[in-house]
Amino acid sequence: MTHATNDSSPVRFDTRIAVLLREDLEPWQRLNVTAFLVSGLGTELPEVIGEPYADADGTAYLPMFRQPVLVFEGSKETLSAAHGRALARELPVAVFTSELFGTGNDRDNRAAVRAVPRERLDPVGLAVYGPRNAVDKVLKGARMHP
Known part of the structure; x- marks a missing residue:
């Protein structure tokens, strides 16, 4: 992260957190998958995690990401291509496949992903983190979520 010493200067990040969602998801699915x-x-x-929050009364709140999360959407083909590019670049990736809409817990989610070879996964969403330029290349063909 690069930033000047004065608190009012803009904070610029060398990294990017991005979520890519398949464009045909229902609104509740988009939120859940994200x-x-x-x-x-x-x-x-x-x-990627910042410091804990506190309000003026001293009530403590959990820390959150230290930088914005950009949300994109794309076609099934765009998502599959981005998945392959993220893995080829060895970037950290989280994946949500279509099969996970039919499961109801973490154990079954992991089993559903494990049951499908990588080239046959049907990702409906992925999250990726890394250097800005690498993440931008992974997301080629995607557009910002409306």
């Missing part, structure tokens, strides 16, 4: 996907980043990449 929440699941980003939950994996903070557990494996502690550098």
